[in-house]
Amino acid sequence: MDAGALAVAALPAFIASAVEFVEATTIILAVGVTRGWRAPLYGTIAAALTLAVIIALLGVTIVTVVPEHALKAFVGALLLLFGLRWLRKAVLRFAGIVALHDEERIYLEEVAELKAQGLKKSGFDRIGAIVAYKAVLLEGTEVAFIVIAFGAGGQNALTAAVLGAIAAGILVIALGVLLRQPLTMIPENWMKFGVGAILSAFGVFWFAEGLGVAWAGDALSILPILGVFLAASWLSVRMLKVMLPHGAEVTAKSV
Amino acid sequence: MSSLVGVWEAIWGLLVEDGSLAVGIVVALAITWVAAAVLPEANRDMIGWLLLVMLTLLVLFNMMAAGRKARRSTRTP
Numbered sequence: 001m002d003a004g005a006l007a008v009a010a011l012p013a014f015i016a017s018a019v020e021f022v023e024a025t026t027i028i029l030a031v032g033v034t035r036g037w038r039a040p041l042y043g044t045i046a047a048a049l050t051l052a053v054i055i056a057l058l059g060v061t062i063v064t065v066v067p068e069h070a071l072k073a074f075v076g077a078l079l080l081l082f083g084l085r086w087l088r089k090a091v092l093r094f095a096g097i098v099a100l101h102d103e104e105r106i107y108l109e110e111v112a113e114l115k116a117q118g119l120k121k122s123g124f125d126r127i128g129a130i131v132a133y134k135a136v137l138l139e140g141t142e143v144a145f146i147v148i149a150f151g152a153g154g155q156n157a158l159t160a161a162v163l164g165a166i167a168a169g170i171l172v173i174a175l176g177v178l179l180r181q182p183l184t185m186i187p188e189n190w191m192k193f194g195v196g197a198i199l200s201a202f203g204v205f206w207f208a209e210g211l212g213v214a215w216a217g218d219a220l221s222i223l224p225i226l227g228v229f230l231a232a233s234w235l236s237v238r239m240l241k242v243m244l245p246h247g248a249e250v251t252a253k254s255v
Numbered sequence: 256m257s258s259l260v261g262v263w264e265a266i267w268g269l270l271v272e273d274g275s276l277a278v279g280i281v282v283a284l285a286i287t288w289v290a291a292a293v294l295p296e297a298n299r300d301m302i303g304w305l306l307l308v309m310l311t312l313l314v315l316f317n318m319m320a321a322g323r324k325a326r327r328s329t330r331t332p
Binding site for chain 1: 276281284291306310311313314315318319321323
């Protein structure tokens with residue numbers, strides 16, 4: 001695979017992973033700015049190690065023990081649960097039922113909460129480390145899902161997905177370190193919408209392949225599947241906007 | 256221990272946020288699996304599209320339900 005083809009193959013994983021890295025960076029910045037950088041650094045390293053152990057144990061076991069078809073079906077099922085959940089939330093956000101994801105607001109809320117917890121004058125900041133650990137572990141798990149989704153097609157696809165995720169991580173962390181503020185310039189809501197649809201399309205493709213289906217056009221059939229999910233999402237946004245009265249204040253906490 | 260429970264709940268939440276959507280997905284997958292087992296070889300390649308149709312309808316109905324729920328809890332200013 002030449003560099004150009006590799007870059008194209010790595011692009012979906014890069015975009016999807018960037019969203020997750022932005023969310024983790026927001027929390028770590030909030031912890032670092034309010035409570036110092038030592039504890040979130042330890043929390044981040046501990047979470048990265050936990051993720052590495054989980055992926056090494058589970059990943060290697062699954063890949064070596066589970067037959068290829070069953071593995072594809074399993075990955076497809078997980079992707080559908082994960083991707084459609086993202087897509088649902090994105091539709092609700094664009095329809096105005098749920099507030100749009102706002103890194104600035106999340107950052108300020110996190111800072112206020114961390115300040116309210118108080119800071120010990122001496123000793124290790126356990127709270128800061130735990131908050132960073134949880135954020136990195138959670139977003140890291142989502143990155144792992146994303147890499148599996150885009151890498152399930154074989155060694156080249158996996159290499160591209162891993163490189164895409166690593167590049168996204170380096171870029172987002174570098175931006176976070178340079179700017180020392182939430183990365184609000186990244187259009188997260190649109191990216192999440194697209195990524196939800198892409199993950200769902202890959203989920204349908206892999207699950208059916210796992211059951212022995214031969215798609216006409218092979219991986220190219222992901223494009224029409226993606227088109228159907230995007231069309232259904234657009235239709236859903238339109239439908240919800242019609243259903244809800246204009247200018248109404250939605251108080252639903254859980255829809 | 257409570258932080259580990261929190262981590263587990265967060266990871267579980269990655270997959271299941273809306274129970275009815277998650278159950279609908281599992282049902283659609285089960286129907287697809289059964290269809291793959293019982294359909295003759297010549298028709299098996301259609302089941303991918305069958306799954307897509309079921310999931311598309313699921314998304315639309317789930318959104319309709321969410322819209323109804325939001326409308327019930329809506330206050331006009």
